Structures are given as C-alpha cells and as structure tokens.
Amino acid sequence: MAATIGDNPxxxxxxxxxxxxxRQCVxxxxxxxxxxxxxxxxxxQLLLRTDWVFDEVLVRDLAKRPGTILVDSRNQEPVAAHVSAEDAAEVAEMLNSSRIVPADLAARLRVLVPDDLSSSYNHALRKRETPFLLRLTPEALPKIEQRMxxxxxxxxxxxxxxxxxxxPARHVTKLCAVLGMTPNMVTGIGAVLMLLALWLFAEGHYLPGLAAGWVMTFLDTVDGKLARVTLTSSKWGNIFDHGIDxxxxxxxxxxxxxxLSAAGFTMxxxxxxxxxxxxxxxxSQRLQEGYFIKRFKIDMHTWRPFDSFFRLITARRNPNLVILTLATLLGRPDIGMALVIFWIVACFGVHMAQIVQAEQASKKGPITSYLSA
Structure with missing residues (x-):
C-alpha cells in the first residue's frame, strides 16, 4: 500500500x-x-511527499526496501519512506513536518540518499545518470521538466x-501532454506520415517525401518521451512504436x-x-546487434566509447536520411542512394569487426559496458 503526503497544486x-x-507506484x-x-x-506503507519529484527508479527501488527512509542528498531532508504499519503514523508525521530524521527513527530504520538506494546505470536507456530527486515548486517547474x-x-x-x-521535442511533448494526447495517438500520426513518405518516394517526389519522413522521425522521438514523462507507456504502445521502427x-x-525512374534518374x-x-x-545489421546481445549480454553500442560514437552515424534510418536529404538538395537523389548503399556495406564491416573484437576480449572474461563501470 502507498500513500501520498501533502497536496501540491x-x-x-x-x-x-x-x-x-x-502512476509511479502502480x-x-x-x-x-x-x-x-x-x-x-x-x-x-510506502509514503511519498508530493512536494518532491522522484525519478521512477527511486520509487521502484524504495518499494522493494521496507524499513527505509529516503532523504535528499544535499540537506538530508526526509522525502519518502517504506515502513511497517507500526511505524507508519510516526514516519508520516515526520515527513509532513520535519526537516531532519529524528535520532530514534534513524536508529531503527535505514536512512538512504538516492545514490545509495538506486543504481546510476539505466540499462533500458543505455546511459549512466544519477537518479533525480527534486523539490517541486512553481519557480523550479521549468527546470524540473527539462531535467525529466x-x-x-x-x-x-x-x-x-x-x-x-x-x-523542439521537449516543447512538443509538453504540448501533447497538456492537450491530453496519448503516445499511441502520436505514433498513429507518425504511421500515417511514414506511409505518405513511402508513397511519395515511390512516385519520385523526394523533397515532399523527405519532409513527411523527417516529421515522422521527429514524432518517433516525441511519442517515446511522452510515454516516459507521463508514465503512460504500455506493452501495446511499445509493440506499435517499435514495430513500425x-x-x-x-x-x-x-x-x-x-x-528514381519517375524522377528521371537511374540507379x-x-x-x-x-x-x-x-x-x-x-x-544483417539487425542480426549482428541481436547476436551481440545474446552472446555477450550487453548492447553492441554500449560496450566501449567507440561503439557509442559509431551508433551516432551507423547506417540506421536517420543517418541515411541525412545522406539522402543532402544529395537530393544537390539535385542527385540517385547518388544519395548509392552513398547509402556504400555506407550500409561499410557499417556491416565495422559491426563484424566489433563482434570479432568482443569474441577475443571475452576469452579473458565477460565483457561489460563502460557505462556501468
């Protein structure tokens, strides 16, 4: 059972x-x-103050740690707790009125800061980042939403x-949240644009097709962020979004x-x-990435700093669109596709080298992500 303390407008x-x-508790x-x-x-009871904003991982980990009080790292102010029924009323009163953990409670319960409660490595988002815990005030709201x-x-x-x-995605995400749009609505709009771009490309209308394609890729960023900041991600939404991707x-x-032929070019x-x-x-690239995860239990792009850098430019949709856009603006969509094909082959070779290097490194023991160090 969980309870919120306070009424923050x-x-x-x-x-x-x-x-x-x-939503975080659920x-x-x-x-x-x-x-x-x-x-x-x-x-x-899982007790949480409404005048603080918790990273989702903090709520999740606190729910697994009965007998714990969570305090702010800077001032050691108590902000949440997971306690027995016998301690609930006393701890709730402390959270509602005290800026410190009384000595008698500190002697009976664990007192942890965010870094002690939760890991800084987010496997799902492939990054290392200290869980946030922020005081929620009207003045701090813009920076808090930016941080979230x-x-x-x-x-x-x-x-x-x-x-x-x-x-731009942060502002559009906020607009969608205020309007009550769900991530699946945004994904649905993106799906329509994806089909429109497909038709325009096939007809040789490259610039309009690129416009539709770029908006689709932008919305592909917005839907995921909207799901995370509003805590509305779902199994179906994940399948819908990633299936299209x-x-x-x-x-x-x-x-x-x-x-190309309709536009007067040859391949x-x-x-x-x-x-x-x-x-x-x-x-092949998808199979390479899948093999790496299955074989070494980590994402190919999170093993070493070079692997993360190469993910920026590897032959995925957005880097390929950059090549095609520049070539089309120069009047040569045919050369653009030829360059994309070259880049696909080159990236296949780089990924094969990464796999071979990982096989060699694994002979000395399991390989791990540099981000989790």
Missing amino acids: VRLWGMSSAERLR RSGVTEVRAWDGLDQGRS FAGSYKGVTDVITKYVWPL LVHPPFWWWAWVAG PGGEIFALVVIWAGYV
Whole structure:
C-alpha cells in the first residue's frame, strides 16, 4: 500500500504531483494508492511527499526496501519512506513536518540518499545518470521538466535524435501532454506520415517525401518521451512504436530506388543490386546487434566509447536520411542512394569487426559496458 503526503497544486506534464506518484507506484507493483489519512491500514506503507519529484527508479527501488527512509542528498531532508504499519503514523508525521530524521527513527530504520538506494546505470536507456530527486515548486517547474525530459532520452542513439531533436521535442511533448494526447495517438500520426513518405518516394517526389519522413522521425522521438514523462507507456504502445521502427526503413529505401525512374534518374549499379544490398544489409545489421546481445549480454553500442560514437552515424534510418536529404538538395537523389548503399556495406564491416573484437576480449572474461563501470 502507498500513500501520498501533502497536496501540491503544481502540475507536471499536465498532471498533479499526486497523480504522478500514483502512476509511479502502480508501475512499481503497488496498486493501492491513496492520500495519507492518518490510518496505517494494518499494512506496510510506502509514503511519498508530493512536494518532491522522484525519478521512477527511486520509487521502484524504495518499494522493494521496507524499513527505509529516503532523504535528499544535499540537506538530508526526509522525502519518502517504506515502513511497517507500526511505524507508519510516526514516519508520516515526520515527513509532513520535519526537516531532519529524528535520532530514534534513524536508529531503527535505514536512512538512504538516492545514490545509495538506486543504481546510476539505466540499462533500458543505455546511459549512466544519477537518479533525480527534486523539490517541486512553481519557480523550479521549468527546470524540473527539462531535467525529466533529459532523463527520458536514450544515452546512446543516432546523431539527429541526440543533438537536433531534444529542444523542439521537449516543447512538443509538453504540448501533447497538456492537450491530453496519448503516445499511441502520436505514433498513429507518425504511421500515417511514414506511409505518405513511402508513397511519395515511390512516385519520385523526394523533397515532399523527405519532409513527411523527417516529421515522422521527429514524432518517433516525441511519442517515446511522452510515454516516459507521463508514465503512460504500455506493452501495446511499445509493440506499435517499435514495430513500425523495425519494419519501415528498408521499404523506404526500396521505394526510393523505385521512384528514381519517375524522377528521371537511374540507379548506379542497377536496381536489383541496390535492393539486394539494402535488404541484406538491413537484416544483417539487425542480426549482428541481436547476436551481440545474446552472446555477450550487453548492447553492441554500449560496450566501449567507440561503439557509442559509431551508433551516432551507423547506417540506421536517420543517418541515411541525412545522406539522402543532402544529395537530393544537390539535385542527385540517385547518388544519395548509392552513398547509402556504400555506407550500409561499410557499417556491416565495422559491426563484424566489433563482434570479432568482443569474441577475443571475452576469452579473458565477460565483457561489460563502460557505462556501468
């Protein structure tokens, strides 16, 4: 059982602090959540102050650690606790009124700061980052939402997603949250744009197709961030989003090759050769990444700093779109696709080298991500 303490009117991403805490508790396996009413209900209690914003990992790990008080690292102020029914009323009163943990409670319960409670390595987002714990006030809200949005970003991704999209995506994500749009709505709009880009490429209308494609890739960033900051991710949403991401890129490249004749160009080396390389290269790269995870239990792109750097530019959708966009603006979409095909082959070779190097390194013991060190 969990209870929220206090009534903070400040809204985060369009929701109250109490609602955010409720969603965090539910996602951590604590399905019964209420405002603290002074009653212990005869069960252990997860108590959380609404005037603080908790990284999701803190709530999840605190739910697994009965007999614990969580305090702010800077001032040692108590902000949350997981305690027995016998201690609940006393601890709730402390959280509601005290700026320190009394000596008698500190002697009976563990007192932990965020770094002691939770790991700084986020496996799902492929990055090392200290869990955040922030005091929620109207003045601090813009910086808090900026920090939360940054925390929703993958640490290892492509150059466009990492360096170009964050600022506009944060504002669009906030707008979607305030309007009540769900991540699946955003993904649905992206799916329509993905199909529109496919048709435009196949017709040889490359610049309009690129416009639709780039907006789709932008929304592909927004939907995931919206799900994380509003705590509305779901199994179906994950399948919907990642299923589209997984399937559509080679169809885009196929449509691009098919549209060259309509635009008055021919494919260097021939269309059949281009399509074979595109499909074989795409499938092979996915198989290489899957093999690396299965064989070494870590993501290929998180092993060493070079591997994370190469993920910025490897022959995935966004880096390939950069090549095609620049070539099309110069009036040569055919040369753009030829360069993409070259880059696909080159990246296949780099990934093979990474696998061989990992095989050699694993002979000395299991390999681990530099981010988890």
